[in-house]
Amino acid sequence: MPDNSQPMTISEKIMSKASGTNVKAGDFVFADIDRAMTHDITGPLAVKGFYEIMENKENPKVWNPNKIVVIFDHQVPADSLNAASNHIMLREFAKEQGILNYDVYEGICHQVMPEKGHIKPGDLVVGSDSHTCAYGAIGAFSTGVGSTDMAAVFASGKLWFKVPETIRFEIDGELPDNVYSKDVILHVIGDVGADCAMYKTAEFGGSAVRSMSVSERMTMSNMAIEMGGKAGIIEPDNVTEDYIKERIPDYKLDSEWKSDDGANYSEIRKYDVSNLEPQVACPHNVDNVKPISEVEGTELDQVFIGSCTNGRYEDLEIAAKIMDGKKVADNVRLLVIPASRTEYMKLLKAGYIEQFMEAGAIVESPCCGPCMGGSFGLLGDGEVGLATSNRNFKGREGSPESFVYLSSPATAAASALTGKITDPRKI
């Protein structure tokens, strides 16, 4: 446990624990990884790198198979022969090394990792996916790395880090009806820009964040990378503890895992979200954010409700309630993809899947879907999509000639009913 004589941010505390030294922002450390996750797109190169690093060893073994998790989510079930080959390679690697492999079954990595109890407050987690920052929602220092870094972690369980400075986002106020954490994070990203938190931790606090569920918090932390953040941390509290206890019954939150009073922030930014209106990120950058009143009426070809950002039970319940038995507009396709098998089952039992189907939606099994533009549900030339996912870069959901808007599930559901971008407060 770090020495408390100097006030520290939660990021500095976690890096201190993981490196066994007392560190402050700016220090370079060699840190022990508590948990590593890889998936079907970045995993094959990581496995290849691992065997290359270990080529002089007979029978090469990963540093600790119990700390690695493999999940297939980007191209599942295999959508091409290449994807099938990648799956075979990863499947064999996991089996050979004794690594837990959720294979094609469980859903999107960033939902499955916390959902299955693989993440705890204070953990240092790396995943070979940029949205690994999502686990900051439950107080882990969690960050995305590339395949070769992951190969090095497989081999040694360690990685170098520069201990990041922290920007504190103090978000107060009570959210109005039909305005959600997605609107908050889009508003913040629009305000600060895509590179504001580069190399830094974005730490979210304040009364609005405290009153969010873990699901809503995950939406916030998930998108920290869209402002350049290395991590997107929310200090754990009783909401976090309850979530972890559902997964690890004897878990007790260590009060150490918070930023100290007087911790050194590079910047503190304050927001009051009491009067926030629904927000929409417009093509082709996530920080191109406008209040919905400025983009209302934009004609749509497809609405996608899902992804690691907004594909949980709570998100789809909000969408189903807004749709309330009404039909999807004729000119638009609605694609609904729950983030995990567990969330899908909950929705199924609650009757929401049936509602979506009756409304005319296409409901797919848990996976990343059109987010990343590498699998199915793609947009063609000139098409316009609205998605609850996290990126709207050129070509992100298919054709480089298509246009992607990002919103909350409420806005997406309201828009699916009308076929154009619609304020959920007006449904």
Place this chain on the structure above:
Amino acid sequence: MIEGRAWVYGDNIDTDVIIPGKYLRTTDMQVFAEHAMEGIDPEFSSKVQNGDVIVAGDNFGCGSSREQAPLALKHAGVACVVAKSFARIFFRNAINVGLPVMEADVECSEGDTVKIDLKNGIVEVNNKTFKGNKLPDFLLEILTDGGLVAHRRKLQKQKKDQNL
């Protein structure tokens, strides 16, 4: 010293345009190279020549953690990326795959000859010198070794030789 012809791009060049998601289902470096920068410049891979450099603005390589992005540039022949700033995952990935990168704010036009002194963190264009951020020595060493895999192999060999 790296010397090459410049391709100039703006801010926030994301990894989805550096290598679009639809090409990620392979591990064939040639495929990545053929589609490098396709999202923003579909002819890039046919125009780029071995040893060319990219000069860009802020937040180069933002977005996905896909290492296929620096790999695509490297295998397309790009010798170095100079940018005002880099997204951190791209920056790490570039070093790990042995693609030289330097943070520097450089005035430059397309086609200019750019000289890059990685060791001292200096860029020279049209007889003007720009001071960039010098890489820490341990990162320079990884780059010089040809990336993290080659670097770790070297360390393992040194360890083995010492034990002999």
